[in-house]
Amino acid sequence: MEYVIETNRLTKLYEGNKGCREITLQVPRGVVFGFLGPNGAGKSTFVRTLLGLIHPNSGTASLLGHPVPSIASRKKVGYLPELFRYPDWMTGRQLLDLHADLSEVPRVGRKKKISDLLEKVGLHQRGEDKIRGYSKGMQQRIGIATALISDPEVIFLDEPTSALDPIGRKEVRDMIREWREQGKTVFLNSHLLSEAETVCNHVAIINHGHLVVQGDWRQLSAVEPQVEVTVSDMDDYGWESFSGWGMKWEQIDQGEDRSTWLLTLSEEKQIPALVSALTDRGMKVYQVTPRQQSLEELFMYWVNRKENAAHVDHC
Numbered sequence: 001m002e003y004v005i006e007t008n009r010l011t012k013l014y015e016g017n018k019g020c021r022e023i024t025l026q027v028p029r030g031v032v033f034g035f036l037g038p039n040g041a042g043k044s045t046f047v048r049t050l051l052g053l054i055h056p057n058s059g060t061a062s063l064l065g066h067p068v069p070s071i072a073s074r075k076k077v078g079y080l081p082e083l084f085r086y087p088d089w090m091t092g093r094q095l096l097d098l099h100a101d102l103s104e105v106p107r108v109g110r111k112k113k114i115s116d117l118l119e120k121v122g123l124h125q126r127g128e129d130k131i132r133g134y135s136k137g138m139q140q141r142i143g144i145a146t147a148l149i150s151d152p153e154v155i156f157l158d159e160p161t162s163a164l165d166p167i168g169r170k171e172v173r174d175m176i177r178e179w180r181e182q183g184k185t186v187f188l189n190s191h192l193l194s195e196a197e198t199v200c201n202h203v204a205i206i207n208h209g210h211l212v213v214q215g216d217w218r219q220l221s222a223v224e225p226q227v228e229v230t231v232s233d234m235d236d237y238g239w240e241s242f243s244g245w246g247m248k249w250e251q252i253d254q255g256e257d258r259s260t261w262l263l264t265l266s267e268e269k270q271i272p273a274l275v276s277a278l279t280d281r282g283m284k285v286y287q288v289t290p291r292q293q294s295l296e297e298l299f300m301y302w303v304n305r306k307e308n309a310a311h312v313d314h315c
């Protein structure tokens, strides 16, 4: 598999040992990679280190096969920073022209390229206006356009929708899907999990500067499989008699003679054993539906697991 981003124990610590520590990750080409973590987890620090904007204390990183920092890879990368502040005396069009200069975008065809980008981010009628007159959402939109000016292979978006209304958020999600179809790689920093869930396939979760887990999130969420089970004729012992299975249960519905439960199991292969155990006890099983955990549930599981682990380093 080809990785467009690879880091090996990349560490950047500020005073007080805050930042990101020993992050080793690989991002395959063409995925939308969600880099997730609570506020202050170290997401922006990691991205800025990876882009060569700040120097690491230790560790290595490569972008598109070039060690960081490298001008060759920088030209193929687009970046929307979280806290952006653009020269507000410029018009949107001038700002894009400036970024085109910085990224050495050829002059031929540039005017049309800028018009197309303004159109893409919904600012076609505001391109000649000064940025100081833009709303926060418009500034975020022009920021997305600047990240795209060099037609990058890898696009880093740090909280790209924080200032956008629901329509703007949907537009960004659609754009991300479009880039994925074009084979681009998107690295999305976010704590908006419901949003990340709809566009990301791979994720990494970071907490207190440490990488907690990475991989295809639908596979990761199989760590604690869940099933919805509808039963009747439950005996007096109920689910207590399954406590030795390491199982958790929560009632989600009560009908006249049936009840529906959400069961969290230790492993998937317990499902058939559970169904036989229930029928052996004389219970009637009407429905067993595996439930896909949400990205938010996965996130809470891994973040809490790390919080509870004895070796957590509260940096």
Ligand SMILES: Nc1ncnc2c1ncn2[C@@H]1O[C@H](COP(=O)(O)OP(=O)(O)OP(=O)(O)O)[C@@H](O)[C@H]1O
Residues within 6 Å of the ligand: 014, 015, 018, 019, 020, 037, 038, 039, 040, 041, 042, 043, 044, 045, 046, 082, 191
């Ligand atoms: N320039 C800096 N100097 C000192 N400490 C910093 C600096 N930048 C970030 N930090 C600290 O490093 C830690 C990680 O910050 P970072 O901005 O990387 O987190 P984040 O995950 O992007 O957070 P958020 O989701 O809130 O944007 C925080 O504790 C933050 O206070």
